[in-house]
Amino acid sequence: MWKQALAICKKDFRSEIRTRYSINGLIMFIIVTISIIKFSLGEEKLSNELHAGLLWIIIFFSNSSGLSRVFVAEEDRGTSFVLKLTASPKSVFLGKLIFNTTLSFVINLFVVLLFLVTMDVKIASFGPFMLIIVLGNFGLSSVMTIIAALISKSNSKGSLYPVLSFPLLLPLLLSTINGTWLSFEGSGITELLSEVQIIVSYTIVIITASFLLFDIIWNE
């Protein structure tokens, strides 16, 4: 299963490198969003809490546009049969999950770097901050991958995505925003423990449910 998944993931990366389907648009999106925020703020100082919220809003929308394509691209081009005829559903889902998680990682790294450079924000505890970003990354990509699979089967592909992903992601986002805020304020790992627990268990539940659900939707 892992070997098949990695082969599928590798295929997606090579395809992305050739076509630049997602990445060019994404980079523009992130730069434009952060610039607009920066210019509209002017000299105004934001609280740490607002900074944390803002950061996760940017992460949410950049990921929405980047990660939603994995299954739609195969479905639209009629290549999903290739995957159905060469791999088990579990391998396909795992492959797409690994691809999306990696892509999400790259997106988030870029967003965080740009955010820290442009915004006037001090991270008092850097380790916990990175921990929340990385764990949030896993949660985000797992939700977005299963929703990407669901919408690829519906007729109104693009518009459904934020509608479905937002309510599902709300508990995760509340925890990551709170955790990020606490890390800006200088809290240590122990104070973040409850947020970390929520994010980790949330991700485990989503991934488990996704594997069960994917078997059903994939051949529909």
Next chain:
Amino acid sequence: MLSNTEVKLEVTSLKKIFDRKIIFKDVDFTLNTLDSLAITGKNGSGKSTLIKILANVFTQTTGQVSLSINGKKIEKQYFYKYIGFVSPYLNLYDEFSGYENLKIIAGIRGLPDNNIEPVLKRIGLWERRNDMLKIYSSGMKQRLKIAFSIIHEPQILLFDEPTSNLDAEGVQLVDSIAEEYKNRCILIIATNDEHERSLCAKEINLNNYKKDGTK
């Protein structure tokens, strides 16, 4: 090794409904090694739908498709290992070359690369192996789909209109592959074409599986 594999494909009371319209119902047949079946019927009678269900890329409304190899029942999620499928609804990856496509597919299947060259030579695309698929002609794409369907030497070969877009030489190629597979395992062709139908020993006409009582 393949020739003494016992393959059995069993279809029982298969029914497909689209938007409350019965496409076909009560489809029953059993095929064993060395059987070949033509699925016929007028346009829209459900030939492609049936063959997609057999290939497990699509689900039926009710009924069963079961596959066993040497008496061992195969789980649905592993059907892909034993099936080769050529279909007008299948596309390979445009952004990769013919060779890269087969390499990716062999990679996902966990096969070594050494079968790619002979298969590409057999289907007549070896000279054009490094061209991107987006500049392939429709006949060349069809040939590559055939390569895709046989690269893992499947136990059941499913062809949906295999000779569409092919030149005379391509049709001969399909003939020789069909001949080889029906002398070794199971061959099923969904078609309206007299010549393609003549490649198979048995026939099922879906026009007769529409309403109650007509069967």
